[in-house]
Amino acid sequence: MVRLDENEISFPDPEVYDGHDGLIAFGGDLSVERIWFAYQLGIFPWYNPGEEILWWCPDPRFVLLPDEIKVSKSMRKILNRNVFTFSENRNFREVIKNxxxxxxxxxxxxxxxxxxxxxxxxxxxxxxxxxxEVWQEEELVGGFYGLQIGNVFCGESMFAKVSNASKAGFIHFVESNRNQLELIDCQSHTEHLESLGAKMIPKKEFLKILHENNERR
Known part of the structure; x- marks a missing residue:
């Protein structure tokens, strides 16, 4: 495993370096420049606060292809009934805080x-x-955030204060951006996202899509 230099923004090439369980490197810092560079390489930070920063690129990678999203009949009824309303970038701070x-x-x-x-x-x-953001009568009840890199959205985290809020927001986002999104990076497996159609693909396949996306930008 590689220790990063705080004074140099660089990472091992995740295509050729395969650390234990996808752990690529440790150390460095959380500067905006380093985080943005890392995500363009398919690497993301995940660690316990107060401990060393850890950088990951797992194999396989958990992703969602927009055309493969699964919407259950019950969720489709909720969406059709307009139980929730949705917005984008209306309150980023509150979403990440939640x-x-x-x-x-x-x-x-x-x-x-x-x-x-x-x-x-x-x-x-x-x-x-x-x-x-996911709203119910002007109350923020769910949402998620991530980085947009061209046609790839790198999802980070989501929350829900009421049942189905985050799921509805995710479905709305995917269906509204289906023509502009090639892939949604979900990073690591969750049953919640698997139920919506996310699946594991080889790291090499994920990095190929990401690199081709970066070249087109």
Whole structure:
């Protein structure tokens, strides 16, 4: 495993370097420049606050191809009844704050540190990160955020205060952007996203799509 230099923004090539369980490197910093560079390589930070920063590129990779999204009959009824309304980039700070504070099954704390939050807020201010908000009678009840890299959306985290809120927001986002999105990176497996059609693909296949996307930008 490679230790990163805080004074140099670089990473091992994830195509040729395969660390333990997808762990590519550790150390470095959470500067906006480093995070943006990492995501363009298919690498993302995931670590416990207060510990060393860890950088990952797992194999296989959990992704969703927009044309393969699955919408159950019950979810389609909810969407057709307009139970929720949706917006984009209306309140990025509140979305990421709620993601940080949401309780996760099997987790006692959050991986989303204040420093990482600040960097993503900066990325949003630069137009590189976006949020999707889910509303119910003007109350923010769900949402998610991530980085937009050309035709690839790198999803980071989501939250829901009421049942089906985050699922509805995700479906709305995918269906509304189907023609502009080639792939949604979900990073690591969750049953929630698997039920919506996300699947594992080889890391090489994921990186090929990402690199071709970067070349077209």
């Amino acid at each position: 993601c940080q504070q949401s309780e996760r099954k099997g987790q006692s704390g959050t991986w989303l540190s204040d420093e990482l939050m600040d960097s993503f807020i900066q990325l949003h201010e630069y137009g590189l990160a976006k949020s999707i």
